[in-house]
Amino acid sequence: MKKFNFLLLFILSILIFSCGSNNGNKKSDFSLNISEKKKEFSQNEILKASISSKENKNFDSVAYFIGTKRLASGITADLSFELNSVLLGNQELIAVVYYDSTKDTLQKSIKIMSAKAPKVYTYEIVNTYPHQTDAYTQGLEFHNDTLYESIGQYGKSKLRKTELETGEVYKEISLEDEYFAEGITILDDRLLLLTWQEGQGFIYDPNTFERQGTFAYNSSKEGWGLCNNMEKIYKSDGSEKIWILDPETLAEKSFIQPTTNTAIKSKFNELEWVDGLIYANTYQFPSVAMINPENGTIEGIINFKGLQDKLGNKDSLDPNNDVLNGIAYNAATGKLYVTGKKWDTLFEVKIMEK
Known part of the structure; x- marks a missing residue:
């Protein structure tokens, strides 16, 4: 009798479960x-x-x-x-x-x-400033008129503050050798730093550089770039997705896919929030995409071809590691700055439609 009751209960439970939805079987x-x-x-x-x-x-x-x-x-x-x-x-x-x-x-x-092809922009150099040539630049950001920079590569990764006019480093910490530092952003007195393939980011006090915690990547496998609009945090991972993070928990909640009228794009590295758009440089290309954060439309492309020719140390750079990387926008002054990995110059630029 016990066996019969158990069998009947088992059959009834299957029938009840099956009434809810076709589960694909x-x-x-x-x-x-x-x-x-x-x-x-x-x-x-x-x-x-x-x-x-x-x-x-x-x-x-x-x-x-x-x-x-x-x-x-x-x-x-x-x-x-x-x-x-x-x-x-x-x-x-x-x-x-x-x-x-x-x-x-x-x-x-x-x-x-996208319904329209992106507009094409060019640039004009307004000013130049010194940039440390040991900096394999990953993230670049202004906060309270201070320029922050993250530097990558295993065994050489650092977080630093620099003086814009002179390029002097006046505060710096090194990461443990097993971490490859990537992009940074600062929101609510928390400096967020990504690591490349280590599956986590670090939280720092932006004044003291004291590490306050870590956060996981959840769905994405890598960390590339970060920016924020004071309400949301945006994170690239090298794929066609730019993730939108919860500003409190830092969990990946949703994503956009940067898209033109002909292709879905990927390999976006450094991110910067500029006047309602995400500026994102394409890794190993001298270009920056202007991305609408609401739907992923690439509204414009800034062509920085020729900027590298203005470097003083162009001939001494490793051709595999000399790419444009580093976008910083000072919202207080409306000025935009770009640099590259181990470049000796930080450029203030004006963007113009071509």
Whole structure:
């Protein structure tokens, strides 16, 4: 009798669990269809999709999503949605079909591209300042008119404060040899420093450089660049994603994908918040992308080609480690500065549309 009761209970539990949702173990009775079988869209296009049933099975309602954004819901099987309010990049179109007290979740991968090509910008050198040639620059940031810099490479990673006019280092600490320092940003009297492949970042007091804690990366595997807009923290990891971190817990909550009208871009290294946009240099290229943080649109590209020719130590640089890297914006003065790995010069630049 005990065996029978146990078996009955086991069967009933399976039946109850199965009533909630189609968990993917059986083939759905419904299909998600995108008009013209398209897989790539521009953000100014209308996405049209529908639900069909192979055996004319009835459903109660359908809810459509791109990622977590609800597009529409109701008893109709059809979707017609203008894409100008969704995130760009690689996305999942999801349809949740409710029927017979259960539901099926269907999805298809799509790409959403920017509606316009990015504008092209050039630069004018306004001023030049000395820069320490031992600095394998990873992060560069102004805070209270003080210039902070993080320096990478194993066994050589450092965090320092420098004097803009002279390039003099007036405070510096070294990281342990097992850490490769990456980008930095300062928010709410916390200096955040990424490490490259060590899976964690460090929290410092920006005045004393006393280490106050650590934070994990969660979903991303590497640390590249950081910036903030006083409310959110943005983190690059070398992939096509720029992560948005919770400013309190520093957990990766969501992400954008920097996208043009033709491609989803990656390898963004140093990040800087400049007048509502994320400025991001592309690793090993003399260019900086101007990224809309709301949806990932690359609105502009600053071409810094030729800037390296202005260096005093150009001929002595290792060609594998001489790239543009380091963007600092002083919001109090409206001035923008750039440098590179082991460059002897920090440039104040003015950006102009080409």
